[in-house]
Structure formats: C-alpha cells, structure tokens
Amino acid sequence: MPAITLPPDPRRPLRDRLFDLGVEFPCGGETGCGGCKVRVLAGEVAVTPLMRSVLTEEELAAGWRLGCEAASPGEVTLDVEQWSPVILSDNAPMPVESRPGKGAAIDLGTTTLVAQRVDLATGNVEAVETAINPQARHGADLMSRIRFEMERPGVLRALIHEVLSLMLDRLAPEEGFEEILICGNTAMHHLCCGFDVSPLAAVPFASPNLRSAEVM
Ligand code: FES
Structure with missing residues (x-):
C-alpha cells in the first residue's frame, strides 16, 4: 500500500x-x-x-x-x-523442518511485495502483508531500475529496506522471527543486498554475487 x-x-x-x-x-x-x-x-x-x-x-x-x-x-x-491494489498471495502451508518459533517468507517482486508470517512448527501461514514495490517509482522494468541504481546508488536499497521493515513490524510476533527468507529475481536480490548491479547491465549479465555472502 x-x-x-x-x-x-x-x-x-x-x-x-x-x-x-x-x-x-x-x-x-x-x-x-x-x-x-x-x-x-x-x-x-x-x-x-x-x-x-x-x-x-x-x-x-x-x-x-x-x-x-x-x-x-x-x-x-x-x-x-x-x-491499494489487490495483490494475490498463495497462503497454502509451506514445507518446513518442524521447529518452534515463527518465520517470515517474503516474495520480493519487481512490482509487488508479499510477506507472510509462518509457524515453523506446522508451516501454516498465519498472517500476510502486501505492498507495491516502492522502487517502481524509479522505473517499472528491471533495466530502468538497474540504470537508476548506477546513477544514484543506494536509493533503491533504502526504499526496499524501509517498506520491508514496515511489513515485518506489522507481522512480527512478540518473540521476534527465528528466520526470514526473501526470494526475488537477480536484480531485486542485488538491489536489496546492496550489491553492484553493473554486471547485470551488460552481456554476459553474470554477477559475481550469486553465492552466499554476508551483508550488513
Ligand atoms: S465515512 Fe468517510 S467518506 Fe464515507
């Protein structure tokens, strides 16, 4: 929203x-x-x-x-x-290794965002928050976003962190989340983590940042 x-x-x-x-x-x-x-x-x-x-x-x-x-x-x-547009989400139970606590699953889309609170014992989705990806105001498609990021680094990362924080605050259980899982395409992943997007802007579109990494 x-x-x-x-x-x-x-x-x-x-x-x-x-x-x-x-x-x-x-x-x-x-x-x-x-x-x-x-x-x-x-x-x-x-x-x-x-x-x-x-x-x-x-x-x-x-x-x-x-x-x-x-x-x-x-x-x-x-x-x-x-x-607020209608954003559909699949709230079917998720496969989990059963353990205590709550997790958050986030679909980081180019256009829309869906965050779900998941019971890690059962995989049941308990609550959902949706939002428009605020980065869209700086480009509807991936190449526009990548170009914007190269011109004004960090702006898109701050935007997505702000909206995800709001969504997670609304979903968070008192004890906090045990685990947060975010999935998105390569460009969304790079913009969220603050990785250099320039490798995604030119052939062969291969980024060195597709393996596990620690980010602040
Ligand atoms: S209650 Fe506000 S416009 Fe109807």
Missing part, C-alpha cells in the same frame, strides 16, 4: 489535504460508508465519534481512521486504502 507523508499545515485540515491529493470521500462522512479509510503509520490522527461507530476496536488499534474526518496537529504518514 503506498504511504504518504504530510508535514503539518495549520491553515488546512488534514481532511482537505487528503482530498486535494485525490483521496475520495464517497459519502462525505454522511453515512459512515468507510470508503475513505487511511491507516496511520506515524503521527497522530484523533479518533472521532464517527470513527468509533464505523471502525472496529481492532481497526482503531491498528491505526485505521476515516480520511473524511482526519485532523492532525503534526506530521503524519498514512496508508490510503483506496489506493
């Missing part, structure tokens, strides 16, 4: 600024349709009586608010539900 960060603006309520950005308010707050939901990732958006009547306690605790009633005195970072 794409996130937006809005600095404080004492002249315009947050609700109006969201509307200016294209967030739609289907009922204008009249019937409590819930079609304007946003999720607070950072900052404070006060809970109003309408929000209490429309949203569940669990949703409020998870940071969900109604955009049509949103107000905040400070900077906020929000997910906008209506901007």
Whole structure:
C-alpha cells in the first residue's frame, strides 16, 4: 500500500489535504460508508465519534481512521486504502523442518511485495502483508531500475529496506522471527543486498554475487 507523508499545515485540515491529493470521500462522512479509510503509520490522527461507530476496536488499534474526518496537529504518514491494489498471495502451508518459533517468507517482486508470517512448527501461514514495490517509482522494468541504481546508488536499497521493515513490524510476533527468507529475481536480490548491479547491465549479465555472502 503506498504511504504518504504530510508535514503539518495549520491553515488546512488534514481532511482537505487528503482530498486535494485525490483521496475520495464517497459519502462525505454522511453515512459512515468507510470508503475513505487511511491507516496511520506515524503521527497522530484523533479518533472521532464517527470513527468509533464505523471502525472496529481492532481497526482503531491498528491505526485505521476515516480520511473524511482526519485532523492532525503534526506530521503524519498514512496508508490510503483506496489506493491499494489487490495483490494475490498463495497462503497454502509451506514445507518446513518442524521447529518452534515463527518465520517470515517474503516474495520480493519487481512490482509487488508479499510477506507472510509462518509457524515453523506446522508451516501454516498465519498472517500476510502486501505492498507495491516502492522502487517502481524509479522505473517499472528491471533495466530502468538497474540504470537508476548506477546513477544514484543506494536509493533503491533504502526504499526496499524501509517498506520491508514496515511489513515485518506489522507481522512480527512478540518473540521476534527465528528466520526470514526473501526470494526475488537477480536484480531485486542485488538491489536489496546492496550489491553492484553493473554486471547485470551488460552481456554476459553474470554477477559475481550469486553465492552466499554476508551483508550488513
Ligand atoms: S467518506 Fe464515507 S465515512 Fe468517510
């Protein structure tokens, strides 16, 4: 889900600024349709009586608010539900060597990201987070991303680390993860690990970084 960060603006309520950005308010707050939901990732958006009547306690605790009633005195970072595309994930149990604890499995796609919390004793998928790969704003295809990375090294790595951290924070059990597994194509792998992508930009497209390595 794409996130937006809005600095404080004492002249315009947050609700109006969201509307200016294209967030739609289907009922204008009249019937409590819930079609304007946003999720607070950072900052404070006060809970109003309408929000209490429309949203569940669990949703409020998870940071969900109604955009049509949103107000905040400070900077906020929000997910906008209506901007979120449907991302499909296969939540079938995974083959595991049964052991205690929870693991995370991440599908690091060029366009979309799926993170699953897995019970390592049973292989059952317990929870899922999905997001658009934020690197896409710097190139929809792999070669554009590789070119961007060569021009501005590190930007794409920071972006993917930020969104994966958010997704893992939402999925993390109290005791933390025993193991995190990330799979992706070679370019996504290099951009996530911070490896030099220049070997991927020219024939024979062979990278020296395809074996095990320690990364910080
Ligand atoms: S627009 Fe319907 S509840 Fe906000």
